Amino acid sequence: MDDLSSFAQSMRRHDEESNAQNSAIAYGMPYINLIGYPVAPDILNIIPREIAEKHQLISFVRTGNNVNLAITNPEDMEMIDFLKNLAQQTKYHFTFSLCSPTSIKYAFRLYPDKNITAPGHSSGQIDTSGTSNTEDLLRDVKNLSDLKNKLKSISTTHLLDVIFGGAVKVNAADIHIEPGEDGVRIRYRIDGVLQEIAIIPADIYKSLNSRIKFLSNLKLDVKNNPQDGRFSIKTSATDTIDIRISTMPAAYGEIIDMRLLNSKDEIVDLANLGIRPDALAMIEEAVSKPNGLVLNTGPTGSGKTTTLYAILNKLNKTGIKIITLEDPIEYKMPGIDQVQINSEKGYTF
Numbered sequence: 001m002d003d004l005s006s007f008a009q010s011m012r013r014h015d016e017e018s019n020a021q022n023s024a025i026a027y028g029m030p031y032i033n034l035i036g037y038p039v040a041p042d043i044l045n046i047i048p049r050e051i052a053e054k055h056q057l058i059s060f061v062r063t064g065n066n067v068n069l070a071i072t073n074p075e076d077m078e079m080i081d082f083l084k085n086l087a088q089q090t091k092y093h094f095t096f097s098l099c100s101p102t103s104i105k106y107a108f109r110l111y112p113d114k115n116i117t118a119p120g121h122s123s124g125q126i127d128t129s130g131t132s133n134t135e136d137l138l139r140d141v142k143n144l145s146d147l148k149n150k151l152k153s154i155s156t157t158h159l160l161d162v163i164f165g166g167a168v169k170v171n172a173a174d175i176h177i178e179p180g181e182d183g184v185r186i187r188y189r190i191d192g193v194l195q196e197i198a199i200i201p202a203d204i205y206k207s208l209n210s211r212i213k214f215l216s217n218l219k220l221d222v223k224n225n226p227q228d229g230r231f232s233i234k235t236s237a238t239d240t241i242d243i244r245i246s247t248m249p250a251a252y253g254e255i256i257d258m259r260l261l262n263s264k265d266e267i268v269d270l271a272n273l274g275i276r277p278d279a280l281a282m283i284e285e286a287v288s289k290p291n292g293l294v295l296n297t298g299p300t301g302s303g304k305t306t307t308l309y310a311i312l313n314k315l316n317k318t319g320i321k322i323i324t325l326e327d328p329i330e331y332k333m334p335g336i337d338q339v340q341i342n343s344e345k346g347y348t349f
Contacts, residue, residue: 069097151200173259179250267310323336324339
């Protein structure tokens, strides 16, 4: 029975490869079988793993700027648009070979960097939970100075993982990536103050920009208009941190601002926010009224969100019905009906 099963499996594989060969002839493309094919990690990482898995393509040969890609669907227009944009940014010239789905799945296992998982329908996800090599990369990082040194020596392949993993480790609230005349500055906001972490070259920034946009479901070819998106970082088997992305065109490239939102952070009591007693009394009086409006304003990092959720926490009692309209929902609160605004679908404030 085992021999029969093995024979049937072998025949299915043979049929699959035959179909791939016939499709290659129909499309006028070369055919490639990647099973057993040796691919160097630096060649694999020309195409980030999450993009490769989504579009079922992989880079397997590079000669100078000429890169040969194995693909399964020559009619994937989103893939073609991405590669056109990548070619403009990197000066790579892409050629294509057709392969079978099983063949390309084999090649995916050759990726050395497996901490990136393919994006879902609405957002991507990066895993910094220690199930990958991100934990190893940050093992010797004890403080901000260690992190700066790490970012100076890290390979381009692992740069984004270390940027996010480092931000989580030092409890940063924001990450800013800012192109300038002499390089691209990376800064973290820690305890309300922006601190410079690294300066990276413009060519590395281009790859970083594309990867962040892809994870956030932003349009890769839009560079002259602001865009907003989001994805998540997995920090443990059960915990994630949401990342809100905003891009804005500037003189030397797109500025990327990223806000880290940890839904596991405890909601602070209103009385423990450090508000002056007279101001606190005014707030408590205002929020206790049956109707009215409270305006909560201030610059980034000043505590607007923390204050609003503290107020909600104070009002959240069994006898009171609370509905929120949020974009995005930053902290989940039991007992409150929280509504996510979605402007793209016409569901606005």
